[in-house]
Amino acid sequence: MALYNDQGIVLRSYSFGEADKVVILLSPNRGKLRTVAKGVRKTKSRFGGRLETLTHVDLVLYEGKNLDMITQVSIIEAFPSVREDLDRVVAAGTMIEVADVVAQEEEPARRLFLLLQRGLRALDDSGTHPDLVTAYLLKAAEIVGVAPALSHCAGCGAKEALSRFSFAEGGVLCDRCRTPGSYALRPGVIDYLAILAGADLSALPDPDAAMSGEAMGISRRFMEYHLERKLDSMELIDV
Template sequence: MPLFNTEGIVLKQFDLGEADKIITFITRDMGKLRAVAKGVRKTRSSISGLVLPFSYAEVTIYRGRSLDKINRIKVKYSFSPLREDLTRMAYASYMAEFIEKVSVEDDNNRALFSLLLSSFHRLLKAEEISEYNHIILAFKIRILVILGIKPELSSCVDCGQQNNPGSINIFSIERGGLLCHNCSSNHMDGMGGVQKISGESLRIMANIIDSGLKPLDKLKISTQAFEELDGLLDSFITYHLDLRFKSLDFLHMIRDLG
C-alpha cells in the first residue's frame, strides 16, 4: 500500500532543496525510516514544530518510488525538555545518533525503538548528572545486548572455563569478554586491548545485561565504577562496531563543565 501508519521518534533532519527537509525516524514497525517533510522550512509551515529532533509521533507515510513523504504527523510526546536543556540535549543527541547508526531501513527492530523511548523518558525524570550518567551507561549496555554482541562475563573468552569474578578482573576488548586468571596472565604480556575491571563494575554490567533498565531505580554506582565502565564500553563499541560519534565530543564537553 502506498500509505501506511506507524509511530516514530525523530533522530535527525537535514535540508532538502529550498523548502523541504528529510526526516529520519526510528519507527515501531519499520525500523529506520527517512521521509520528506514538504514545505517544512517555510514560515507558515504547520508541521515545522512537529518534526524536531527527539519528538515522538504518530505518522502517516506515503511510500514513493525514490523518497517517502510525510502525509500526516501528530505528536504524541514532544520531549521538548530534551531540546531546551543543554545537558539533556547532549545525552539525548548521543542516544539518537547511536540508534541512527545501528538501525536498518525497513528492518523492524522494536527493541531499539523501545530502548530509545524508555531512555528518553528516564532522562526527563533525572535531575542529577549522576542519574544521566547511569542512564547512558545502561543504554550502551542494553544496545549491545539488542545487537547480539553483549560482553561475555560468565566464562573465559579464551578457554571457556567458568569465571569466578574477584575484586579485580581482566577484560579483553578484542575477544569481547572476561579472561580467567590463567589466560589473563598470557594476555597481559604485551597485548593491547586488555583492561582491568573491578568487581563492582562487573556486577553492575551483569545486572543491566540480565535485567534491562530496571536496576537503575535502585542501583548505586560509584564515580570510579562509572568512569571505568564508561571507558570500557566506548572502547568495546569502537572495536566491535567500528563506530565513532560526533555527539560524543559534545557530551564529554558537557560533562567536563560539570
Template sequence: MQYRVQGIVIRSMDYGENNKIITLFTREIGKVAIIVRGAKKVKSRYSSVAQLFTCGDYLFFKSGTLGTLNHADIVESNHHLREELYKTSYASYMAELTDRMLGDQEANVFLYEQLLAAYQGLDSDKDMQIIMHIYEMKIWMQSGYQPELDECVSCRSSSGEMRFSAGMGGILCDRCRSKDPQALPLSAGTLKLIRLFARMDIRRLGQIDVKPETKESLKKLMRSYFDTHIGLVLKSRNFLDQMDKYGI
C-alpha cells in the same frame, strides 16, 4: 504504499528552501526517511513533528527511497531534551548511534521501546550516563555485538577476580589475564553493573546512585569495547568528550 507508524525523530536535515528530511525510528517498520514539506516555514503545522527527539504518530506515502509526510500528531514532544545542553548531548548520541547501527526498515519493537524509555529517563532527570550505557548495551546485543560477561572468554571460569578484555570480547579470569595485557581491571561493583546493563529493561529503571570512580571505569570499558568491535566515528560522542574535557 501508505504507512501509519509511531516513531521517534532521530535525524533531521534541511532539504531545499522550506522542507526537511527526517529519519524516524518507528515501532512498526524500523528506520525510515521521509520528506516533511514546508517544515521550515514559521507557521507550518508540521515544524514541530520534524524536530529531533519528537515522538509522534506519522502517516506517509512511500514509493521509492524517501517517503512523503501526509499527516502527523505529536505523542511526546520531548522539548526538554532540546533545551538543556547535557540532555541534548546524550539524546543526540543515542539517536546517532541508532541511526548508524540499524539498517533501513528493520523493525525492532524492543529497541524502539528502549529508546523511548531512555528519552523518558533523561527527561525525568535519571542518571544520563547510566541510561546511555544501558542503551548502548541493548543496541549492541540487538546488533550481534554482545560481550561475554558471565564467564571467562578463555577458560569459561565464572569465579575469582575478573578483568575486561575488549580485544577478546568479554571478561578474563585472573588465571587467563596474561592472554591480554591490555585487559582493564574490574571491580566487583563495575562487573555487577555491566551484567545488570545486559539484563536491565530501561522501562524499569529507577533512580540509581553510582560512584564517580565506578562511572569512569564503566565509561572506559564501554568505550574500549565499542572502538574495538564497532568502530563508528560519531560526532555526538566527540561532543560529549569535549564537554567532559572542558567541564562544560
C-alpha cells in the same frame, strides 16, 4: 495511491531542496525510515515544528519512489525536559547516535525502538543518572547481538579469576585466557556493569562514583569497537 500509518522517533533531519527536509526516524515496524517533509522550512508550514530530533511522532505517509512523504504528523511524546539541559542533550545525543548506527532500513526494530523510548523517558523524567548512558549502551549491544560477557570468561567460560576485559574477545577474560591487549579492571567494575546491563533504565541503582567513569569508558569503547566507529556524543544534536 499507497498511504500508510507509522510512528517513530526522529533521529535527525537535514535540509533538502528549497523548502523541504529529509527526516530520518526510527520506527518500531520498519526500522530506519527515511522520509521527506515537503515545505516545512516555509514559515507557514503546518507541521515543521513537530519533526524535531527526539520527538516521537505518529505519521501518515505517502509511499514514494525513493523517500516516503510525510502528509500528517502528530506528536506522541516530545520529551521537553531533555531539551532544557545540556547534560541531557549530550546523553540523548549518544542514545540517538547509537540507534541511528544500529538500525537498518526495512527491518523491524521493536526492541531498539523501545530501548530508545525508555532511555529518553528516563532522561526526561529524572535527568541524567551517571550510569544511564552506560546501561543504554550495554542493552543496545545485547540487542545487536554483541552483548559483552560479564559473568563468565569470554574465552573458556570460567566464572572465577575474571580480571581482564577484551574488546576483541567480547568481554571479560580469566587469568588463563588473558590476551596481551586486554585491560586490567578495577575490582568490582565487572559486577557493576553486569548490574547495569540487567537494570531497568527508569530504576537504575544508586550510582557509585568510583565505578561510573570506568564503567562508562568500557561500555562506550566496547560499542565503538563493535560498531567500528567513534561515537561523537559531543556533537550536540540540534534541538
